[in-house]
Amino acid sequence: MTLLNRLRDYPHILEVAYQFTEKVFQLLNPIFQRLGYEWADKLLRLPEKIGKGAVFNCQMCGQCALHFTGMTCPMGCPKNLRNGPCGGVRLNGFCEVDATKKCVWVEAFERSKKMRVYGADIYVLLPPLNQQNMGRSAFINIAFLKNSEMPEAWQMETGLRHDHK
């Protein structure tokens, strides 16, 4: 585990950093707007991949759910589960598929308990991944494009927008 990886065990710091980043992005919005979100997306992909990759082992799903999942990337789960652990978790709390790895959801739950801002978000029902967002910048997607591509019926049903308020 690298030093940056170890940051994951301080989710209460990460969630504040997350909040801060979001604020910065809101402030920078006029620039992104002028640039066009398509371009902003292209510009941000690489830095996002490197930054979030180093800390969260980000897979660039383009629809970051980190604060819903105890600042633990759910894409690290081989089944990509977004709403909680599967029933196959090993007795030692390790992954059914990869016996060398701790279950993402065991970690996510432990970490969510330490989080003051977004801790309770782990109980929110999350929609299925939009495969069209793969590889795109989640920051741009979430901060500005909201979740326009969430399944329509799901949006009507839950009224949930995938934003960070």
Added chain:
Amino acid sequence: MITNRTNGRFENALRSGKFVVTAEISPPDSADPHDVLKAAQVLGRYADALNVTDGSGANCHISSVAACTILSNAGYEVIFQMSCRDRNRIAMQAELLGASALGLHNVLCLTGDDVTAGDHPQAKRVFDFDSTQLLQTARIMRDDGMFLSGRKLSAKPRFFLGGADNPFVEPFEFRPLRLAKKIQAGAEFFQSQYCFDVERLKSHMQKVRDLGLHEKAFILIGVGPLRSEKTAEFMRTKVPGVYVPDAIVERMRKTPVQGKRAEGIKICVEIIRQVREIQGVAGIHMMAYKQEEAGAEILDEVDLNIKEMMR
């Protein structure tokens, strides 16, 4: 809990308040419908409904929807198991509509064992949905009469939806909350993984009751016989999510060879008796793979106990 979704035998049995028995059957590796009927023969007499697995353990078998239809036409009440491992959202919603049209209204929505557990570890894992998202999608189709895309259905499907529960593996504290999430998504019944640890189940059910979840969904607890300490060892090391405590493995090991089968049955009966006493448990789910006869003996014995209690 007030609306009767299907007026089917399974749902009616649960709503009547009786202690319900469901049993799992494994669809055969065969294209002969008689083999499907044969698989249901033994436990079909005892169960209020038969669960038909969907590629359980990520192994290939005849499809769940086909086996369900064969059994349903023969008069059995079935629970169609649907896993997210093998289909994307287009196929899933198509299958849900098809199932309802074929009269299969009880649907158990599962994430599914990983492909590496089965006989085709090279396969692509799909998991376009997770089980909770599948529940929500099925409920949207039923209640709002539309696909996830928002496109209208000309006739709504009817479903009585269920989910899986595993109180026996980490993260223990999250498990009851996961049930709450699944109930929010549309689950009205739950079937659990094998229970060999009643104390663990008791503390799980305590939290379930504290959250009032037992009043929002029917909870059936998975049980099944052990054949020997070797099966016990296999189940706890090779079958994802099954916990068999050392004490039980030890008990099987100490039993002489000719008595092992009876001991496995005895353990299961003891567990069922304790599970029945737990408030909020609506029934049991018998999983007796390749041991249907033993499963039947257990249900006979438990039934006998009910009669004795009534006397």
